[in-house]
Amino acid sequence: MGPATSRCTYRLQNPNHHAACAHGEAVGRCWVIGLAIKTENLSKVYTHDATGRPVGLMDLSLEVEEGQIFGLLGPNGSGKTTTLKLLLGLIFPTSGSGEIFGHPLGSNAYKERIGFLPEGPYFYEHLNGIELLQFYGALFGMGGSQLNARIEELLHLVGMWDRRFIRVRNYSRGMRQRIGAAQALINDPDLLFLDELTSGLDPIGAMEMHKLLMSLRDRGKTLFLCSHLLKDMEPLCDKVIILNQGRQCEMGRVDDLLRVEGQVRLELTGVSEEFAAKLKASADEVMVRDHLTVALFGTQSAALESAQAAAAAGATIAHLGAHQRTLEEVFIAAVGGDE
Amino acid sequence: MLPVIRVARATFHEAWRRRFLNGILVFAILIIGSSWLFAYLQPGAELQMVIDIGLGSIRFFGMLIAVFLGTRLVPDEMERRTIHTILAKPVSRAQFLIGKFAGGAITIAANLILMGLAFYAVFAIKAPAFVAEKPEDALIFQAMYGNIAKAILLSFFEMFLVLGIAVVASVIFTWVLSVITTFVLYFVGQMADLFQQLSDPERGAGLFARIVLGAAYRLLPHFEIFDMREAILQGIYVPWTTLAKTAGQGAAYLIVVLLIGYLVFNEREV
Ligand SMILES: Nc1ncnc2c1ncn2[C@@H]1O[C@H](COP(=O)(O)OP(=O)(O)OP(=O)(O)O)[C@@H](O)[C@H]1O
């Protein structure tokens, strides 16, 4: 909470912010209108597994501010798609509640302002790219030359213009994904839900999509991304939640999650088993990633000492420096590495 | 309104590409087209036979199409997950359901029109010859052309009602169960009058029969109201007001059915 005297400045940064805030809500008090998504103990229990644990999504409480890029991360089956379906009103919570732009989940009131790309999207097979976007545009009441112009723009944007007359039936996996992104953007939404945006895309396609996301963010759009591709999410997201087995196990701003005060990181390759044992004794923490051995030390001198010993033992120093965790490490620490 | 039209249009285009339904249509047209051949099996009643087979086929195959189309409309959307992107747009579940039904109704209408045209062609070509051989049918024959058109029109209303029941059953039950439910309602609905007779205390119906069969008579869709067979065969003029009344009854029942479907679908996870 900010001091009561300072007024909300959010609207200046974000043109989509509700105008009422300019009327003098205090900073930190305008959250009601500054939030794109808010959920409270949102739960969806499908069944219980053999050990009696609930399967689905349990007690998810999150807040996504307008203009944020929010990442919902988690291994397969952790409840990401379930969360999206709840937010879109496709399925209903067993308990808990949520709001999007201040409207209860499932209400039609916020559908005008959102876009949704499902995972592995499916469309009417008999339509071609243009017809498909005309169909989705018409669902927003769009039509005429305004819609046609929008469709042309989007087809160029997702790289489908040259393939616009191909029918969905004959689409490749990546083409479905691209046209899926286009239909999600047809109404120029303020809030976009993207489930595994880059799945099925070639590296260039994935890069283009990331650029697209950046440009949307720059225009003040709110993005809600589901993924397990942590490397992609790390530079993109402002804030993430990590889900595991339907429960939230880590949440925060990416900067905060990655920051570790005062630790020194030593990365080695070609470490012998003998030396690895020694390293475990001297380091605070040792992680092994494929061929890479990562050791963390509390002080610089301890790290240097081990680095020298490692070199003497025939290992190669790949990196030595201040420790920044990767999202992958945060993820593995949170999820516990279990499959 | 626009979303309903768009969903209906897409539904029609998808449905028109269903091989199985096209197969039923082709088969129906073959049967109707050869109905005059069967007529020779009933010497002396060829005219009646052509009408029986032709209109009977339209009703029967129309009903099959309505059941197998209607029970797949919504489940297909869910299984193929096309419904997810649609309901994420500003399309209410009511609009979606009505759009699916309307698209199905257009498909059925197109099928009935094709079958009707085939029958009309056969009738126009073959009936005069049959009448020439049996002059006492000449008067009846005059009234038949109009009545056949009215009978086909009635099949529209009838099949829309079957379609509505099929769509709603598919939202409530599994596919197999929804097919069975629709068939049972259709065939039992043909016999609604029988229930009334059986529940008549003056004919010796007990309390139990009166309650159960009486309720069945009131709740079941009365499909027999769509049957004009007798009137056509006897050359009785059927006034348009009768047709309008029948259509009204069908529409009232359809609205109730769709309303139930909406209430269930609104709570349904997709
Ligand atoms: N309709 C359903 N009925 C029963 N269980 C379901 C249903 N849908 C999902 N589940 C279960 O709920 C859990 C979460 O599934 P969900 O699809 O949300 O995972 P996810 O995080 O999206 O996974 P992925 O990364 O593979 O897409 C899984 O254990 C899944 O088996």
Ligand SMILES: [Mg+2]
């Ligand atoms: Mg998923």
